[in-house]
Amino acid sequence: MFPKWFDNWNRDNPTNIFGPAIAVGIAGSAVFVAAMIVAWGQPFATDQMQTGPRGTGMHVSEFVSDLAVYPDVDGFVTSEPVVPTGGETLAGEAIEGVPPTLANVTVENYERLLTAMRSWTGIPDLLEPGNDSYQTQVAYTMIEMTQNINQNWGAHVQANATVGVTCYTCHRGQPVPNNVWFNTRGMDEDGWIGVNANARGWPAIQNRVTMVSNFTSLPSDYLQHYLLLNDEGFYNPIAVHDLASRVENLPGDPLIQQAERTYAFMNYIANSLGVNCVFCHNSRAFYDPAQVTPQWATASLGIIMVQEQLEQYILPLQDVLPAERLGPLYADVPKLACRTCHQGEQQPLNGLNVITNWPELAVLDGMPDYSDFE
Numbered sequence: 001m002f003p004k005w006f007d008n009w010n011r012d013n014p015t016n017i018f019g020p021a022i023a024v025g026i027a028g029s030a031v032f033v034a035a036m037i038v039a040w041g042q043p044f045a046t047d048q049m050q051t052g053p054r055g056t057g058m059h060v061s062e063f064v065s066d067l068a069v070y071p072d073v074d075g076f077v078t079s080e081p082v083v084p085t086g087g088e089t090l091a092g093e094a095i096e097g098v099p100p101t102l103a104n105v106t107v108e109n110y111e112r113l114l115t116a117m118r119s120w121t122g123i124p125d126l127l128e129p130g131n132d133s134y135q136t137q138v139a140y141t142m143i144e145m146t147q148n149i150n151q152n153w154g155a156h157v158q159a160n161a162t163v164g165v166t167c168y169t170c171h172r173g174q175p176v177p178n179n180v181w182f183n184t185r186g187m188d189e190d191g192w193i194g195v196n197a198n199a200r201g202w203p204a205i206q207n208r209v210t211m212v213s214n215f216t217s218l219p220s221d222y223l224q225h226y227l228l229l230n231d232e233g234f235y236n237p238i239a240v241h242d243l244a245s246r247v248e249n250l251p252g253d254p255l256i257q258q259a260e261r262t263y264a265f266m267n268y269i270a271n272s273l274g275v276n277c278v279f280c281h282n283s284r285a286f287y288d289p290a291q292v293t294p295q296w297a298t299a300s301l302g303i304i305m306v307q308e309q310l311e312q313y314i315l316p317l318q319d320v321l322p323a324e325r326l327g328p329l330y331a332d333v334p335k336l337a338c339r340t341c342h343q344g345e346q347q348p349l350n351g352l353n354v355i356t357n358w359p360e361l362a363v364l365d366g367m368p369d370y371s372d373f374e
Contacts, residue, residue, distance in 0.1 A: 051279055051293040058278045058293065073349055075173045077119040078357045082108040083370045096129045099140045101147055104367060105360050113360050120168035122175050137320050142167065145313040147364035149305065150355055156301040160347070164355020164362065169348045170340050179272075179343060180334035182327030184212055185221040206260065214271055218264035223337055225261050227307055228315075235307060238262055241287035269299065272339035273346050306337055 051058045084106050091110035092103025102110060117139075118126045125131055127139055149157060150164050157165055170177040185205045205221045206213070212220040219225075225236055240259045249255070270276055277283060280296040289296075318326075318333045326332060341348045355361065359368035 051295060058282065073352055075119075076168050076349070076352070076354065077116045078354070079112060079116070080357055081359060081368075081370055081373055082106065082112065083373050084109075097127060097131070097136065099127070099143050101140075101144050101364060102360060109360055109368075113358065116358070117167050120166060120173065121171045122173045134320050134322060138317060141313050141317060141320075143361070144364065145309055146361050148313075149309070150362045151364045153301070153305045156298055156305050159298045161351060162353050162356060163347055163351060164353070164358075165341065165348070166354045166358055166361055169354060170336065172343075176325070176334065177336070177340055179337075179339040181212065181223050181337060182334060183221075183224050183330045183332045185224070213264065214267050216264070216267065218267065219257070219261050220264075222261045222264040222268065223335070226265055226303070227310055227335075227337060229311065238265065238303075269338055272337070272342045272344065274342075274344045275346060279346075302338060310335055 088106040088108070090103065091098045091105050091107050092100075094107050095110065098110065102113070105113070114127055118124055123135060127136060146165055146167065157163055172178065206219045207217045208220055209215050209217065210220060226238055227235075230236055240262050266277070270279070273279070277286075278293075280293055280299050282288070282291040282293070285291045314333060314335050321333055323331065325334065327334065345351075356372065359370055359372075362368065
């Protein structure tokens with residue numbers, strides 16, 4: 001009646017009745033749970049967003065129980081604007097040290113915004129009248145950058161819904177945002193030097209399992225390689241595909257190092273957004289732009305947006321920041337990229353709308369639009 005192993009166990013262990021009972025219980029429980037899942041479905045319902053053609057399995061799953069979770073949103077300070085009715089005093093006329101791009105904001109809305117910005121950045125004396133520290137110049141630049149992103153990069157930051165960005169998107173209540181990055185390699189008279197000070201050449205920038213390399217052996221210099229201008233004054237292309245098999249490597253053809261850098265960059269983007277390759281690509285034809293998902297275009301715009309913000313706003317702060325704010329290897333300015341805003345989520349702050357109450361940060365050229373509050 002019983003399996004042979006069961007009878008043998010009882011014969012060899014006549015006083016131990018618990019061992020086989022536990023084994024049978026565990027096995028039976030596993031079979032019961034499996035049967036329940038097959039019959040009624042897994043207990044944690046999921047929601048799926050299709051990212052490719054039907055039948056290809058290109059989708060991203062999210063547990064429904066996680067969809068309403070907004071990490072760190074409890075710290076996001078917001079309030080509705082005071083709608084101008086005409087004749088109000090402007091901040092640029094009444095307050096010392098108002099950033100030029102906020103000079104036409106009313107005093108009430110400027111003070112309201114300043115209170116929020118001090119909470120968003122964790123800097124209690126931010127833009128305090130008479131404060132001419134480096135933080136003031138940085139704040140001027142960051143406000144203009146935020147306005148530029150909201151006004152000119154809506155195809156990225158408003159791709160699926162009204163979301164926008166504010167100081168809090170990156171700072172999350174800290175003076176220095178998490179997930180900024182610094183240069184990890186440079187050039188000396190002997191060639192490349194990088195995070196591995198004992199190596200020269202290509203090994204100097206890979207095989208270092210660090211956060212920069214996303215704990216892989218991939219190159220650690222991919223962000224500066226693709227997001228900063230090269231020595232010729234243009235951006236390195238992200239393209240390494242060759243459909244021919246074992247072709248002869250001709251001048252200008254991609255090298256294995258470029259493939260490794262590309263993979264490192266794609267790995268960074270996937271980790272930054274908490275997604276995988278098929279969020280943007282069709283896995284059967286990575287090389288074909290005609291078969292990508294709509295998210296590919298949004299991500300591509302994001303890369304170009306980051307390149308512009310770095311060149312126009314971030315890199316010029318090199319001579320503004322004090323030494324303690326600069327990078328550990330090359331004393332370079334802290335730089336932003338995808339993870340600085342997204343921090344592991346497809347949309348920053350899980351898609352929380354952070355801009356509607358702050359029309360002062362939604363426009364770079366022109367007057368804030370308060371029509372939604374009239």
